[in-house]
Amino acid sequence: MNNTFDDTQWDQKSHSFRSSRKCHCPSGSEKKSFIWKYFIEKNNPSEPSKIMVCSLNLANDKPCQKTYITFSNTSNAIQYFASIHTIVEQGKLHIKYISLTTDLWTSHxxxxYIGIxxxxMDSDFKIYDILLELEYLPYPHIAKHIRDKIQLIIEKWSLQEKVIAIITDNESNMIKAISYLNNITRISCITHTLQLVIGKELAPVLVFISRAKYLxxxxxxxxxxxxxxxxQTSLNYPKILDAIDQLAIDLSRDQDSTIKKDGCHLKKINLTDDEWIFMEHLVNLLGLFEEVTTFLSGNIYMTLSLMHPIISELQKVFEDETLL
Structure with a gap:
């Protein structure tokens, strides 16, 4: 099957793609799938917020079961399956420029797998994010293999003259793969870059974090x-730190040897007062990055133009220690 944006129309009401090609009508259990019930019988899901599971006859190198969470509209899951089943509707979608986001991930x-x-943006300046492909990518995941897979997907959707940029993480194979593609600009994923910064700077406190996790x-x-x-109840719900200290004392004084052992163990692994204070500062600090990461992960507004202003604000916070 060769899906293209030129043979497809964007339905504003359902927020999904509609292909102009003839619909293939499956038989047997395929007709019972959620997708066919929705598109062929035209029955909307009664509880779209629930997880839907659709068993499809996909290639052997893909999972036989797809699980997605649907939202208030048809969601990316419906759009993806619609492209597979080539649902019959009228019209075409005309897009002059488009950007792609790609990433590699490993299944259980x-x-x-590679996702694209x-x-x-439509004529009303509304932004859309559409899952085009989620395909198996054989090992080794070298730059040329990634490039070839991306090129195949671009050609499959007839986007050769439309893709102007591809967003990737900072892995060397991804960087090199995009460099092989002509007239396409690579944009680093800002959230991935922030996570790299956090991971590097947290290295000196990894032992402390491990102790906190153990507690x-x-x-x-x-x-x-x-x-x-x-x-907590006996002490009228005090601060958690006070409750932990008191619990360690109570358990270590118990006559039961097993309970007493638990109390001694809790005393040993509990954090000191200074460590709890440090933990509070660390949480506040990481909270800034969490807030920025969440904001820059939005898909209903432009984030590229917000990248530099947000980083500048972070720099101001770190320069002014009184704000931390």
Missing amino acids: AKQG TASF NWFFTYPKQIERFQTT
Whole structure:
């Protein structure tokens, strides 16, 4: 099947693509899928917020089951399956320029996949993000293999003269792959860049973070949670730090050897007062990056023009220690 934007129309009401090609009508269990019920029988899902699972006869190198969460409209999941089934509707979508976002990920079965999302703006300046492909990418994931796969997808959708930029992470194979593509500008993913900065700067405190995670793990057991809640109740719900200190004291004084052992262990792994203060500052600091990352991950507004102003604001915060 050769899908193209020229043979496809964007439906403003349903926010999905409609192909002008003739619809293939499957038989048997295929007719029972959510997609066919929605598009062929024209029945809207009664609870679109639930997870839908559609079993499709895809290639052997792809998962046989697709799971997506749908939202208030048809969502990218519906759009993706619509392109596979070539749903029959009228009209065409005319796009002059388009940008792509691509990324590699690994499944639970340790197989590599490449995802490509198309972003474009209509005549009313409304921004759309459409999942074009999610395909298996055989090993090795070298630059030439990535380039070849991207070129095939671009040709499949007849976007040779329309793609002007591709957004990728900062991996060397991705950078090199896009450099092989003529007349296409590569744009670094700002959120990935921020995560690299955070990961590098957090290296000196990784041991401390591991200790904090270990303390958190201690309270994942039901018996420890119940003991902690009892201590909080008896002390009229004080600060968490006070409750942890008191719980360690109470457990270590218990006559039961097992409970006493838990108390001694909690005393040993608990953070010091200075470490708790440091933790609070660290959370506040990382909260700034979390807020920026979330904002720059938006898909209903332009983010490229916001990148430099936001980074400048972050620099001001770090230069003024009183704001931290």
